[in-house]
Amino acid sequence: MTIRACGRAVLRAALILCLAAQAALAADTGEGKPVGPVTGLPIPRFVSMKATEANVRRGPSLTHRIDWVYRRKDLPLQITAEYGHWRRIQDRDGAGGWVHYSLLSGVRTVLFEEEATMRMKPVDTAPANALAQSGVVGRLGACEPRWCYVRTGGYGGWVHKSEIWGVGADELRE
CATH class of the missing domain: 2.30.30.40 (SH3 Domains)
Structure with missing residues (x-):
């Protein structure tokens, strides 16, 4: 295994541990519904695309690979997780990934x-x-x-x- 491949494996493992810890720390709304650790808003929840274009990444940072690009302003999306300024989203077909929160809107x-x-x-x-x-x-x-x-x-x-x-x-x- 090369140093680069080893580094990627360590980063993946760290991301998995962070996401697992995030899920474990997610609060409860009192109604049996989890809330995001960053915003305190319900998870999952619906939002829409604010931008006309958004890169969908494999993980919550600019260093993660872009899997595809959404190009439809106002498209409804569902937030399924939060990590810092990043939101894991999915579309109607279940496809998704991580996008920066600034590309999303609370407009339903x-x-x-x-x-x-x-x-x-x-x-x-x-x-x-x-x-x-x-x-x-x-x-x-x-x-x-x-x-x-x-x-x-x-x-x-x-x-x-x-x-x-x-x-x-x-x-x-x-």
């Missing part, structure tokens, strides 16, 4: 997973306002047990939670 957005009718009221029989195509990103508003209000492309309406990604199944919002 959702991604339409399928074509969805946006309705005037949160009932199946309400008149339709618009039809959102699969892959469209919208801004999240209020959420009831089965419905959320979403705005996109100048239109707004209520959609079933099952038709969007970026909101928890039991999440309620005013």
Whole structure:
């Protein structure tokens, strides 16, 4: 084993130990939900892309390799861990990695997973306002047990939670 390979192995082991310690130290919200050790906010939680481009890295530092680049502003993402100024995120497909916190926003957005009718009221029989195509990103508003209000492309309406990604199944919002 070369010195460089040995150094990488030591760094990987140190990162694993740090992440394990972080998970062990994560506080509890009192509702049985863990919170991040850096922000004190719930983990996991949804955020969105603030930047138009973000490097996704294998670990929480600039020295880690870039696996890919997100290039979609407002894309909803889920934070699954925190380490300093870094957040481990994942997208709707479960792909993810580490991004710098400055590239993320607390503004809530959702991604339409399928074509969805946006309705005037949160009932199946309400008149339709618009039809959102699969892959469209919208801004999240209020959420009831089965419905959320979403705005996109100048239109707004209520959609079933099952038709969007970026909101928890039991999440309620005013």
